[in-house]
Amino acid sequence: MIRHRNETPAIRDVWQDLRELTQARIGLARTGNAQTTRDVLEFQAAHAMARDTVHTPFALDVLTDALRPAEPLIVASAASDRNLYLSRPDLGRQLAAECRSALTPGPWDLVFVLADGLSAQAVTRQGPALYHACCRALPSWHIAPPVIATQGRVAIGDDIATALQARMVAVMIGERPGLTVPDSMGVYLTWAPYPGCPDSRRNCLSNIHTHGLTTDEACAKLVWLMLEARKLGLTGVDLKERAPGAAPLQREPVSKPAIVPPEGS
Amino acid sequence: MSYCATLSGQRFVFRDLRHLMASASPCRSGDVLAGLAAISATERVAARLALADLPLSHFLTEALVPYEEDDVTRLIIDQHDITAFAPVASMTVGGFRDWLLSHDASPARLAAIASGVTPEMAAAVSKIMRNQDLISVASKIEIITRFRNTIGQKGVLASRLQPNHPTDDLRGIALSTLDGLLYGSGDAVIGVNPAGDNVENGLALLDMLDTIRQNHQIPTQSCVLTHVTNTLEIINRGGAVDLVFQSIAGTQKANEGFGITLDILREAHEAARSLKRGTLGDNLMYFETGQGAALSAGAHYGIDQQSVETRAYAVARAFNPLLVNTVVGFIGPEYLYDGKQIIRAGLEDHFCAKLLGVPMGCDVCYTNHAEADQDDMDTLMLLLGTAGVTFLIGVPGADDVMLNYQSLAFSDILTTRSLLNLKPAPEFAAWLEKMGLYDAAKLARFPLRYVKQASHA
Numbered sequence: 001m002i003r004h005r006n007e008t009p010a011i012r013d014v015w016q017d018l019r020e021l022t023q024a025r026i027g028l029a030r031t032g033n034a035q036t037t038r039d040v041l042e043f044q045a046a047h048a049m050a051r052d053t054v055h056t057p058f059a060l061d062v063l064t065d066a067l068r069p070a071e072p073l074i075v076a077s078a079a080s081d082r083n084l085y086l087s088r089p090d091l092g093r094q095l096a097a098e099c100r101s102a103l104t105p106g107p108w109d110l111v112f113v114l115a116d117g118l119s120a121q122a123v124t125r126q127g128p129a130l131y132h133a134c135c136r137a138l139p140s141w142h143i144a145p146p147v148i149a150t151q152g153r154v155a156i157g158d159d160i161a162t163a164l165q166a167r168m169v170a171v172m173i174g175e176r177p178g179l180t181v182p183d184s185m186g187v188y189l190t191w192a193p194y195p196g197c198p199d200s201r202r203n204c205l206s207n208i209h210t211h212g213l214t215t216d217e218a219c220a221k222l223v224w225l226m227l228e229a230r231k232l233g234l235t236g237v238d239l240k241e242r243a244p245g246a247a248p249l250q251r252e253p254v255s256k257p258a259i260v261p262p263e264g265s
Numbered sequence: 266m267s268y269c270a271t272l273s274g275q276r277f278v279f280r281d282l283r284h285l286m287a288s289a290s291p292c293r294s295g296d297v298l299a300g301l302a303a304i305s306a307t308e309r310v311a312a313r314l315a316l317a318d319l320p321l322s323h324f325l326t327e328a329l330v331p332y333e334e335d336d337v338t339r340l341i342i343d344q345h346d347i348t349a350f351a352p353v354a355s356m357t358v359g360g361f362r363d364w365l366l367s368h369d370a371s372p373a374r375l376a377a378i379a380s381g382v383t384p385e386m387a388a389a390v391s392k393i394m395r396n397q398d399l400i401s402v403a404s405k406i407e408i409i410t411r412f413r414n415t416i417g418q419k420g421v422l423a424s425r426l427q428p429n430h431p432t433d434d435l436r437g438i439a440l441s442t443l444d445g446l447l448y449g450s451g452d453a454v455i456g457v458n459p460a461g462d463n464v465e466n467g468l469a470l471l472d473m474l475d476t477i478r479q480n481h482q483i484p485t486q487s488c489v490l491t492h493v494t495n496t497l498e499i500i501n502r503g504g505a506v507d508l509v510f511q512s513i514a515g516t517q518k519a520n521e522g523f524g525i526t527l528d529i530l531r532e533a534h535e536a537a538r539s540l541k542r543g544t545l546g547d548n549l550m551y552f553e554t555g556q557g558a559a560l561s562a563g564a565h566y567g568i569d570q571q572s573v574e575t576r577a578y579a580v581a582r583a584f585n586p587l588l589v590n591t592v593v594g595f596i597g598p599e600y601l602y603d604g605k606q607i608i609r610a611g612l613e614d615h616f617c618a619k620l621l622g623v624p625m626g627c628d629v630c631y632t633n634h635a636e637a638d639q640d641d642m643d644t645l646m647l648l649l650g651t652a653g654v655t656f657l658i659g660v661p662g663a664d665d666v667m668l669n670y671q672s673l674a675f676s677d678i679l680t681t682r683s684l685l686n687l688k689p690a691p692e693f694a695a696w697l698e699k700m701g702l703y704d705a706a707k708l709a710r711f712p713l714r715y716v717k718q719a720s721h722a
Binding site for chain 1: 294297298428429430431432434436437438440441443444460597598599602632633634638639660661662663664665666668669670671674676679680683
């Protein structure tokens with residue numbers, strides 16, 4: 001490893017305590033204008049793990065067990081494999097035709113959908129805890145068995161809820177894995193969903209992971225949104241940011257996310 | 266009207282200008298997704314042959330989106346400068362390419378035609394240009410803007426310092442800012458994407474960034490990249506707004522999807538100008554764009570993603586922005602599949618914007634579900650450096666821990682400056698020198714004492 005003999009170790013020491021304040025890669029050592037071998041390879045390792053996360057499917061037995069005593073239904077989107085999922089967002093939004101018959105109509109107050117999105121790992125880790133917490137918080141609600149959707153985007157929840165005759169759908173979905181956080185989950189809540197429902201009618205909680213929004217915090221926010229949604233008969237931009245951190249899903253808010261459709265939508 | 270070309274004995278017909286433009290566009294996943302891409306490699310070249318023969322003046326008679334329906338089209342047509350257009354008015358698209366590359370197309374002549382070129386003309390000519398053509402022509406164009414420093418000159422490569430934090434922790438953001446400053450980054454802007462997008466948060470972030478800037482008398486500008494309506498509210502509440510940020514797109518409907526109208530942009534532009542915070546100039550709008558934005562909003566009107574992207578630059582130039590950048594690889598593989606597509610799109614966006622007179626920078630970036638990596642970013646960064654890109658975006662270690670994607674590291678931008686002999690904005694370079702952070706040979710040096718101060722703070 002090439003290092004500036006005098007400067008590099010000192011820099012590392014000085015930044016050490018400050019790293020408590022941010023996960024950003026601050027104070028990296030330098031050789032000339034470049035990063036040192038160790039940092040370059042650490043970055044590549046993180047990228048490799050994030051890439052592999054995208055391409056790793058649900059461990060269905062693990063997820064199913066974690067959802068017990070509920071008996072989850074397993075469905076697939078119209079995107080038959082990961083490459084098709086990545087290049088054809090329209091297919092990931094539709095329920096595969098052959099899966100429709102597995103969904104018997106309710107009516108239900110609410111259905112939870114656990115979709116892999118871009119990180120099945122995220123949903124496997126955070127999804128069951130959030131599901132159980134919400135069910136405990138809504139004891140009088142008639143909640144459908146959870147539905148696991150493979151190669152699914154957010155809007156697949158519209159198809160599923162319609163088939164189940166559910167008044168509200170909460171889609172838990174794996175967000176884009178980052179280098180630091182490969183297992184971040186988002187939840188999208190939609191009142192009276194229907195196929196083709198616009199994203200402006202959804203509310204979103206994101207960054208649910210160990211170092212972000214905890215599942216308990218997410219549960220509190222989500223249950224608040226659900227109660228309000230049922231009271232007002234709506235979700236989306238009209239159900240504004242009255243619960244702290246529960247931003248309505250719309251294209252406006254932040255610069256870069258605004259360029260992009262919401263994950264998996 | 267329809268267009269046709271015969272290639273290898275086969276006759277290809279294109280039903281309208283949108284179909285012709287889309288078929289001529291280099292292959293990318295977003296056009297495939299939209300059902301707009303050429304159906305074969307031969308058809309793509311046939312479309313380029315037909316496009317090359319099209320008179321530039323034709324773009325003034327056939328709009329890609331109807332004038333009556335779309336305020337971006339109205340902006341393009343109503344602001345078209347026929348006098349500036351005159352020197353190239355008789356050219357075909359192919360002839361225009363040849364002229365752009367000729368020695369006759371001097372920097373002064375290119376500047377003179379900018380307001381006579383429409384986005385569609387720029388997009389059309391880019392489709393028959395190779396990557397090196399896009400670089401050669403863009404490198405001749407100098408677009409200088411000013412707020413508290415001067416950027417865009419030949420020999421200057423500015424950078425946006427992007428110190429994002431997943432919970433907007435002020436100390437975390439301040440640390441990433443310090444990290445970037447130590448690498449000589451931040452002359453274009455110190456610009457945060459807020460995790461929590463609301464007015465209170467924006468006020469707090471701006472106050473912190475402005476305090477750092479004032480305490481150290483840094484000749485630069487700061488920005489919280491929040492929705493323009495939030496920025497207006499922040500201005501009304503006395504916040505330290507240097508730049509007004511907004512994501513924009515190439516059709517009225519796509520802009521409505523962003524929750525904006527041209528009138529809202531005008532209102533925010535005027536409100537920020539009235540603060541008179543710029544010391545050297547009043548270029549104060551900051552726009553981000555990116556191929557695929559219109560399609561993702563269902564507002565692309567059957568136009569290929571590169572052409573509709575270029576129309577967003579007409580919106581940008583109407584506001585004399587300080588900075589514009591394409592977030593080229595951020596949108597994901599359904600629009601730009603891999604490194605090859607991202608690199609090409611970055612060069613197209615930069616060229617088209619510069620040809621139109623827009624101070625274009627780039628967020629050289631990719632996501633973890635795209636077929637791309639840091640090697641592709643190195644390639645695009647260095648190509649854009651040779652093309653004279655206005656600024657690049659840097660984040661600590663190339664890893665944005667809030668938005669979960671990879672951009673450039675501050676050190677990457679140093680490498681580009683060093684390899685291509687580019688300098689920071691002159692006022693910012695002088696400040697770096699004064700603070701002991703700058704070494705003309707190394708382009709930045711370790712200012713250990715600042716880190717020590719921060720660790721004791």
